[in-house]
Amino acid sequence: MSKPILTIYEEQLAPVKFRQRKLKVFGEQEDKRIALDPRQDEEEYLDSLLHEMCHFLDPEAGEDVIRQRTAVLSFTLWAMGYRRVRL
Numbered sequence: 001m002s003k004p005i006l007t008i009y010e011e012q013l014a015p016v017k018f019r020q021r022k023l024k025v026f027g028e029q030e031d032k033r034i035a036l037d038p039r040q041d042e043e044e045y046l047d048s049l050l051h052e053m054c055h056f057l058d059p060e061a062g063e064d065v066i067r068q069r070t071a072v073l074s075f076t077l078w079a080m081g082y083r084r085v086r087l
C-alpha cells in the first residue's frame with residue numbers, strides 16, 4: 001500500500017471562511033480564513049483559491065511544494081471546465 005501524500009486532520013475539515021477583497025497579493029490564508037482578490041481573471045482566481053487551500057491543508061509544506069500541488073489541481077479543474085461564476 002502506498003504512503004498517503006499528506007494526512008488530513010479533523011480540525012482541517014472545519015469550514016473555511018472565504019472573503020473577497022482587494023489585496024496586494026492574489027490571495028492570503030490565515031487560520032481558517034482565506035481572502036482572495038476578486039480582480040483576478042477566472043483562471044488566476046481558481047489557482048489562487050487552490051493555492052491558499054493547499055497552504056491551509058498542509059501548513060508545513062514549502063512554497064515550491066504548494067505551487068506544484070496547486071498547478072496539478074488547477075490545471076485539472078480548469079481543463080474539466082470548473083470556473084468561478086459571478087452571480
Ligand SMILES: [Zn+2]
Nearest residue numbers: 051055063066
Ligand atoms: Zn503560497
